[in-house]
Amino acid sequence: MSALVLALAVNGLVWGLIIALIALGLSIIFGLLDIINVAHGDFFMLGTVVVLVLTVSTGSYWLALALVPLIGFAVGLVLERLIIRPTIRQASLTIVTTFGLSMMLQEGVRATYGAQPRRMAAPIEGTIPLFGIDYDVYRIFAAAFAALCLVAFFVFLTRTKLGTWIRAVRHDPETATALGVPVTRICAITFGLGTAMALLGGAIAAPITTVEFRTGVDILPFCFMAVIIGGLGNLQGTVAAAVLLAVFEGLVTSVTDPTIARIVSLGLMSVVLLVRPHGLFSGATR
Amino acid sequence: MAKRPTKFRPTKTASNDKSTGGLTRRNFLEVALAGGAAASGAYISLARDMSAFAQASGSIVIGHHCELTGGFASWGYWHNKCALAATKVINDGGGIAGRKLELVTEDTESNPAAGARKLRSLIQRNRASFITGSVHSGVMLASIPVATEMKTVYFSTGEATEATGEKGTRYSFRTGTDTYGLAAAGAPWAYENLGKTWTIISPDYAWGHSHYKEHKAVIEKLGGKVHDPIYVPLDAKDLVPYLARIPQDTQVLFSVFFGALSIAFYTQAKSMGLEKTMRMYSVSGTIEAIAPADLKGAAEGVYIVENFPRMLKYKDDAFHKEYNKLVGTDDVHAREIGSDKVNAKSHSWQSYENLFALKQAIEASGWKQKSDDKGVIEALEGLQMANSLGFAQGAKTLRKEDHSGMIDCYISRIENDEFQVKKKVTKEEMAAMLPPRYDFSKEAL
Incomplete structure (x- = not known):
């Protein structure tokens, strides 16, 4: 029993790191642009589809993995200009806009790529014994790579001029404008970065999960839970909350039904909102 | 019943247009x-x-x-x-x-x-x-x-067996199989040939619950053991927490999934090497509209109960061949001619x-x-x-009492990405194993 608890806790950590990458994208979009991006899960889905298509066409998963965030960034820039910018800083309106975008993305993929779910073979095969179960080696790689991407993002955010501008616009857009920061361009870049993270998360998760036009629907609630528990717009808090939630669910799952585990997670979120309405880590950064 | 007044019908129809929809x-x-x-x-x-x-x-x-x-x-x-x-x-x-x-x-x-x-x-x-x-x-x-x-x-x-069972009515019919029929078709054979200790893993909704209930009844009647079911939420992406709960003494892992969850199940079960310690058994729904080749070996060796053999050679007649042509699928993998879509053939x-x-x-x-x-x-x-061409799946009876189709079923094993039939269960055998549990024919109309 204790071995199962440990195995599921480790699996929770692994899955949590992948989700954290996706949730972080959601969080920076909300934090900077006040956009409640209902289509974020579909960006994740787009990442799974694009990486599969690129892997099949180029014959290399690794090349596809390198290209996906670039494509995601470009897609984000285009969508920001065409769909997001006209509704920016009107949170309620962005829900409607991104909900429409979500349906367009899903049905667009269904109409072009098809409704058939597909499997993507893992680029790294094999298992290692982990607390009594045979654990997929690729998952270990995926978690490590996701962690590396998270670290790289925070380095970018704190150690580069562009990162400083993004933080400045998040903190006080009017003052940033007065100081010559190109706010409109920063907003577009931020949306592009958030989109790129979701697509990258999809590219990493594709060999673990399923490639299908509805894959993103189910990932979104977990990401929102992480963003809410971590503190709306709080980037480090979002990452910490995603990992904590996944580990917590893994631990609860080891002693009870997985459905109960999700109910407990939702209950936990409700308690956090009651006790700390701004999230567990509110005030840590902004 | 009074005749309804004739009125304008805005929806396009198959007789003049392939697409259909509501008022636009x-x-x-x-x-x-x-x-x-x-x-x-x-x-x-x-x-x-x-x-x-x-x-x-x-x-x-x-x-x-x-x-x-x-x-x-x-x-x-x-x-x-x-x-x-x-x-x-x-x-x-x-x-x-x-x-x-x-x-x-x-x-x-x-x-x-x-x-x-x-x-x-x-x-x-x-x-x-x-x-x-x-x-x-x-x-x-x-x-x-x-x-x-x-x-x-x-x-x-x-x-779900309830459609022609406890929730069925005089107006409800089904030409295909239900979970009651699939359990009768496959479970006794699987019990004899694959193992006597079973675990059932399925989605947490009507179809999975229905399969658990019907299969548990058959296996326990035969003297086997069925562990508590493992129900997976429909929104699950990571199945490891569920797969890790499968008891070690399981001999037959009976999985019931559809669509994306099927892919996730086969992929993740394979990555954990479950097929090395237990036999994998399922029903056609789990691999419907999916080609084993697209699972890249993850479904190899799985036993599946089919309602209509995916390969023409296991019901090799002119009607089946013509049917495949009419619906535009090939005779081996049931893929759509000219695309990689796979017919949900069963x-x-x-x-x-x-x-x-x-x-x-x-x-x-x-x-x-x-x-x-x-x-x-x-x-x-x-x-x-x-x-006939109209009933290319084969001869069948729509039973009077419970409005259920009595059809031939096939137990197949996936070998080299093809569905190889191991046993055919005839409609007569099915009827003998499936006494009607409801009689809708006595309900007033």
């Missing part, structure tokens, strides 16, 4: 413009409309309640394609009792609430006299009360054959209008369907 802005404008033209005295236009109306009133409208979008879209594509193929064959052959078959399709969105609403639309707005229905267990179970309330024959194509045949079953019952009963439905229902109860 374009339909509305067309109607408005036509009305304006008629009002201004355009005699020719009016005469043409009257002619079209006369033609439409002579046709028989059958509704197709189909999953074109949502989680079952990869199956629904094939149900739609098969129903359209049957419509063409029937109309090319002179229609039903000399009247044109008009197929009207509504998308259930793979959603029970939307499905029930769309069913009302089919019956009330499109005036469908009969319905060939949903393959989504949740949708069909939500729809049967609606069909019954509206006194309309509804063919379920999904597997289920989609029902959307094809149900139209022929209705044709047979309508013609046998002399049905003319809605008030003659009783005759059709009585003709369907106990309907014998001969192996």
Whole structure:
């Protein structure tokens, strides 16, 4: 029993790191642009589809993995200009806009790529014994790579001029404008970065999960839970909350039904909102 | 029953257009413009409309309640394609009792609430006299009360046994198998040949629960042991927490999934090496619309109960061959000709054959209008369907008491990405193993 608890806790950590990458994208979009991006899960889905298509066409998963965030960034820039910018800083309106975008993305993929779910073979095969179960080696790689991407993002955010501008616009857009920061361009870049993270998360998760036009629907609630528990717009808090939630669910799952585990997670979120309405880590950064 | 007033029917139909849908802005404008033209005295236009109306009133409208979008879209594509193929064959052959078959399709969105609403639309707005229905267990179970309330024959194509069991009615039929039938077809063989200690892992909804209940009953009756079920939420992406709970002494892992969850299950079970310690057993729904080759070895060695062999050679006759041509699939992998889509073959045949079953019952009963439905229902109860182009899956009986199809089933093993049949369970064997548990034929209409 204790071995199962440990195995599921480790699996929770692994899955949590992948989700954290996706949730972080959601969080920076909300934090900077006040956009409640209902289509974020579909960006994740787009990442799974694009990486599969690129892997099949180029014959290399690794090349596809390198290209996906670039494509995601470009897609984000285009969508920001065409769909997001006209509704920016009107949170309620962005829900409607991104909900429409979500349906367009899903049905667009269904109409072009098809409704058939597909499997993507893992680029790294094999298992290692982990607390009594045979654990997929690729998952270990995926978690490590996701962690590396998270670290790289925070380095970018704190150690580069562009990162400083993004933080400045998040903190006080009017003052940033007065100081010559190109706010409109920063907003577009931020949306592009958030989109790129979701697509990258999809590219990493594709060999673990399923490639299908509805894959993103189910990932979104977990990401929102992480963003809410971590503190709306709080980037480090979002990452910490995603990992904590996944580990917590893994631990609860080891002693009870997985459905109960999700109910407990939702209950936990409700308690956090009651006790700390701004999230567990509110005030840590902004 | 009073005859309903004739009114404009805005939905496109299979007889003149492959796409179908509800009232659109374009339909509305067309109607408005036509009305304006008629009002201004355009005699020719009016005469043409009257002619079209006369033609439409002579046709028989059958509704197709189909999953074109949502989680079952990869199956629904094939149900739609098969129903359209049957419509063409029937109309090319002179229609039903000399009247044109008009197929009207509504998308259930793979959603029970939307499905029930769309069913009302089919019956009330499109005036469908009969319905060939949903393959989504949740949708069909939500729809049967609606069909019954509206006194309309509804063919379920999904597997939850309740559709022709505790939630069945005089109006509810199913030509295919249900979980009761699938358990009878496959579980005794699997018990003898694969193992006696079972664990069932399935989605946490009607279809999975129904499979657990029926299989547990069969295995325990045979003297086997069935562990507590492992139910997976429909939104699960990571199945490791569920797979890790499978008891070590499991000899047969019976999985029941569909669509994306199937892929996730096979992928993650394979990555954990479960097939090394237990036999993998399942039903066709788990790998429906999926080619084993696309799973890249993850489904190799899995045993599957099929309702219609994916490979032509295991029901090698001219009807099966012609059917494959009509629905545009190859004879080995059931892939669509010219694409990589895979036919949901063990289920989609029902959307094809149900139209022929209705044709047979309508013609046998002399049905003319809605008030003659009783005759059709009585003709369907106990309907014998001969192996033919209309019933390419094979000869079958629609049992009088529980309105369930008694059909041949096949237990196959996936070997080198192909479904190799290991045992055929005949419809006579099925009927012997499946005593009717309900008798709807005694219900008043």
